[in-house]
Structure formats: C-alpha cells, structure tokens
Amino acid sequence: MAQRNTWQRDRVREALGDASGFVSAQSLHATLREENTGIGLATVYRALAGLAAQGEADSLQSPEGESLYRACTSPGHHHHLICRSCGLTVEIAATDVEQWARRTAALHGFSEAEHVVDIFGLCTPCSQARARDRAGD
Numbered sequence: 001m002a003q004r005n006t007w008q009r010d011r012v013r014e015a016l017g018d019a020s021g022f023v024s025a026q027s028l029h030a031t032l033r034e035e036n037t038g039i040g041l042a043t044v045y046r047a048l049a050g051l052a053a054q055g056e057a058d059s060l061q062s063p064e065g066e067s068l069y070r071a072c073t074s075p076g077h078h079h080h081l082i083c084r085s086c087g088l089t090v091e092i093a094a095t096d097v098e099q100w101a102r103r104t105a106a107l108h109g110f111s112e113a114e115h116v117v118d119i120f121g122l123c124t125p126c127s128q129a130r131a132r133d134r135a136g137d
C-alpha cells in the first residue's frame with residue numbers, strides 16, 4: 001500500500017532535514033520514537049533507501065561500515081568532508097577527483113564510471129578540543 005506509507009516517508013524526510021549531519025537509520029528511528037510517531041525501524045530503512053534512490057538524500061558508508069544518510073543541499077554529484085567526532089558535514093566539489101576518475105577509468109577501458117569519495121576527519125573545534133585533552137588541561 002504505497003498510499004499508507006506516504007506520511008511516514010514525509011516524516012522521515014523531515015527528520016532527516018532537521019538532523020545536522022549524516023545520521024544512521026537507528027538514530028533517526030530513535031528521534032522519531034521520541035515523538036511517538038509509531039514509525040518502525042524497517043520503515044525508516046525503506047524510506048531512507050527510497051529517498052537516496054530518488055536523489056533526495058545522500059548516503060554513504062561510515063569508516064565503521066554503517067550506512068549514513070543526509071538531506072543534501074547541493075543538487076547533483078558532489079563530495080563530503082565529515083567530522084567523525086561531531087558529524088559536521090561540508091559539501092565540496094572535487095574537480096581534481098572528477099578528472100582523475102574519468103582519466104583512470106578511460107585508461108582501463110571503462111565507461112560509465114561512477115565513484116564515491118568522502119573525507120572523514122576532525123573539524124577545527126574538534127581538533128582543538130582533542131589537542132586540549134592531550135595537553136591535560
């Protein structure tokens with residue numbers, strides 16, 4: 001029943017838009033549960049996969065292998081810089097990567113090549129906090 005799921009998907013889309021960075025299906029489900037929406041985890045997974053397939057959300061794998069989602073502000077193909085501590089996400093263009101990927105694929109006789117490149121690291125405030133922790137302040 002596609003009709004019945006529409007409001008649930010809308011609600012998941014809304015919650016995703018409210019999230020500050022990339023979130024997992026589990027954490028989005030936890031947020032929705034606090035709001036007593038009655039939306040199950042399986043429905044959250046399905047809704048997120050659907051949004052990603054339609055280009056309404058970006059999805060990526062965390063270094064731990066978890067699928068993460070975000071409602072992206074940039075249309076079309078782009079890359080991300082993600083703080084692995086606080087989740088801050090910056091959308092970036094990567095012209096060098098595009099050229100390198102196209103050239104490398106062509107060199108090996110590949111066509112219709114796609115790539116996923118996201119950079120995980122620590123943002124400035126998180127780097128500074130970590131340096132402070134190390135200094136034992």
Ligand SMILES: [Zn+2]
Pocket residue numbers: 058072073074078079080091
């Ligand atoms: Zn994005």
Ligand SMILES: [Zn+2]
Pocket residue numbers: 083084085086087088122123124125126127
């Ligand atoms: Zn950070």
Ligand SMILES: [Zn+2]
Pocket residue numbers: 077078079094097098115117
């Ligand atoms: Zn690219």
